[in-house]
Amino acid sequence: MSVLRRCFVTSRRVLNVADSPAAKTLASVLEHRCFNPLRHQLPSNIEIKNAYELSDSITKIINTVSDEEASAIHNKLIEELSRFEYGISQIHAKKLLEMGKPLSNKSVLEIVRNNPGRVSTSWELLLKYGAALSxxxxxxxxxxxxxxxxxxxxxxxxxxxxxxxxxxxxxxxxxxxxxxxxxxxxxxxxxxxxxxxxxxxxxxxxxxxxxxxxxxxxxxxxxxxxxxxxxxxxxxxxxxxxxxxxxxxxxxxxxxxxxxxxxxxxxxxxxxxxxxxxxxxxxxxxxxxxxxxxxxxxxxxTATEFLKLFECIQADALDQKNFELAKKLLRIFGTFRDNTKISLELYHSYLLSYPKNATDLMFETFLALAYQGFRTSNKTLLKYAEVFIPQDIGQTMLAKVFRALILVNSRFDIDKSLNIYNDNIESLSKENDHGTNLSPSALVTEALILAYLSRNELDFARVIFDGCAREKTISGLTAIKRIKSYFALYGEAVENGRVEETMTHEILKLLRNL
Structure with missing residues (x-):
């Protein structure tokens, strides 16, 4: 303890320290034992104003000590002064390089940490100086x-x-x-x-x-x-x-x-x-x-990750507390994942949790069975689906039901699709929705046109389009552009010889997203 005290007293005797906190911090640097070999050479009138002056004062007399002692001093100056003046680190790093002496771990850290990035990036400095570290x-x-x-x-x-x-x-x-x-x-x-x-x-x-x-x-x-x-x-x-x-x-x-x-x-x-x-x-x-x-x-x-997520949702019963989440899961299993078994299990479970939402649940189950009937060409599934068609529903859901029935029946009997359309189109509103700019009648007409295109009946699809546009069953730029896009898609499919594949894919996509 007495040795440390003598060193401190000696340092204070030879330094004229300014009152600023930074200057006092700089003065404390010289208290380290690595500077002991230089203490007797330090002039008695050093005035510490900044880190550069302290560095310069040491540099002028450091050549009087051994390389090992100088190496320790250079590293200490880098370690302690870099945060005040980054250029000091480069001065003393260069001196160490000339001496063939390594930088300490802390020296490299301070060089990288305080790098302003004007000359070298931190990555370049790390590779330059860090490569020598074990x-x-x-x-x-x-x-x-x-x-x-x-x-x-x-x-x-x-x-x-x-x-x-x-x-x-x-x-x-x-x-x-x-x-x-x-x-x-x-x-x-x-x-x-x-x-x-x-x-x-x-x-x-x-x-x-x-x-x-x-x-x-x-x-x-x-x-x-x-x-x-x-x-x-x-x-x-x-x-x-x-x-x-x-x-x-x-x-x-x-x-x-x-x-x-x-x-x-x-x-x-x-x-x-x-x-x-x-x-x-x-x-x-x-x-x-x-x-x-x-x-x-x-x-x-994605199958594994989705099932893990579904299991977590069920473990917390989130789908029993959140109807929107429940509906999403019904749609996913019923159409996107082609899992009718889980879809029906969820339907019965959700009926108990959401008795007031029975209409929505029935529609989702109708759509799932109808979709699978179309996808697998299974007419029996379509008959099962019809059992779940909800009653006393509004125009939006009614249009969705008719669109699904028209598209799915086209797989088995296109004439039945036409009959469904003719029997119900007058009951649907021709007024465009303010949000989508589409009317229920336009959407159902679009489904009929797509159904006929899927059966390679382009001419009749055009007759439907022209007649409905004239009668204002379809109106507005949005509805017309959508239907024209189906005609364009059909034309490309004909050129590629892939009508059935292309139009089937389009119908399935539309059904999944009703």
Whole structure:
């Protein structure tokens, strides 16, 4: 204790310390024992005004000590003064290089941490100075990660290459951090947000962890989440988190339920290719003891993830408390997933939970059976479906029932489809809905035209269109454009020799989304 006190007294005797907190901090640097070999050479009138002056004063007399002693001093100056004046770190790092002496772990950390990025990036500094270290501490990797993350700005095209290169560097750093908890939550959330915006979806599995899952970026980007981003969310986000955000839960249920296989978008695939190139280049730069992971861009089947999600929903009885969720599940199992058994089981279960919503439940079951009747060419299923047609329903649901009956019957007897149309069209309103700009009569007419096109009866489909347009059964630009798009689709199918396949696919799609 007495030795430490003598050193302190000596330091105070030779320094004229300014009153500012920064100056006092600088003065305390000289109290370290590595400066003992220089104490007797320090002039008695040193006035510490800034870090540069302190560094300069030491540099002028450091050549009088051994290389080992000088090495310790240079490292100490880097460790303590870099945060005040970053240029000091470069001065003393250069001196160490000239001496053939290594930087300490903390010196490298301070160089990377305080790097303003004007000359070299934090990644470049890490490779330059960190490569000589026998191991790179987590604190250093985290510091580099945060600096690189903060350098990512903007979404303009010219910034994309820099951003993707930075993402590849961050992924590599994250992969080599042993204790992932060292990475701050804010950093993880910002990184995930950057990756979502950059369509770097393929690399999300390398970043996400179930512990302390970063849900907020997905909530903020829900309106633009791609199917694959939603699929990755379902893989890693604990259900306890997901169920707290009803909108995100609905979205995830719809995507996983409706899409049997999910692939990257064209943009996501392009980004995946670029990231793979960046990671391959990084593999040639990093120290041999670092590890690097590869990314995958293969399509993914959703059946397993959807069933896991469904089981979680049922375990919490969420579908017994939320009718909109119940309806989504009925539609998914009845049409998108082709599982009539589960669909009927849910129908009976939901009747008990939602007795006031029996009409909606009956319609969903009618649609599921009718859909499967069309898909499998099973007329018996259509007869079963008709049993579930609800009574005393409004124009919107009535139009949906007639559209389904017309389309499904066209599979077996197109004349019956026409009879259904003729018997009911006068009961439907011709007034366009303010939201969709479509009327019930126009939608049912559209279904009849599509039914005839599916049977290769183009001429009669045109007769229907012309007559209904003249009689104002269909009116408005929206309705006319929709029907014309079916004629165009039919024309392309004829050219490709795939009329039945194309029109069947279109009918199934329309039925699924009624």
């Amino acid at each position: 191991s790179v501490p987590d604190e250093l990797l985290v510091s580099a990660l945060d600096n690189i993350l903060n350098s990512i700005n903007g979404k303009e095209k010219e910034e994309r290459v820099h951003n993707l290169s930075s993402i590849a560097q961050i992924i590599t750093l994250l992969n080599n951090i042993e204790d992932k908890k060292c990475v701050g939550r804010e950093s993880v959330e910002k990184l995930v947000a950057v990756m979502l915006e950059a369509d770097a979806t393929c690399a999300l599995p390398l970043v996400l962890q179930q512990d302390d899952f970063p849900l907020e970026p997905f909530q903020q980007h829900i309106d633009v989440l791609t199917y694959y981003q939603t699929y990755v969310l379902s893989q890693f986000c604990p259900f306890e988190y997901l169920k707290k955000d009803e909108r995100l839960l609905y979205h995830t249920v719809e995507v996983l339920g409706q899409e049997k296989a999910i692939s990257l978008t064209e943009q996501e695939q392009e980004v995946a290719d670029e990231l793979s190139t960046h990671l391959a280049n990084i593999a040639n730069e990093i120290p041999s003891y670092w590890t690097i992971k590869t990314i995958t861009s293969e399509a993914s089947e």
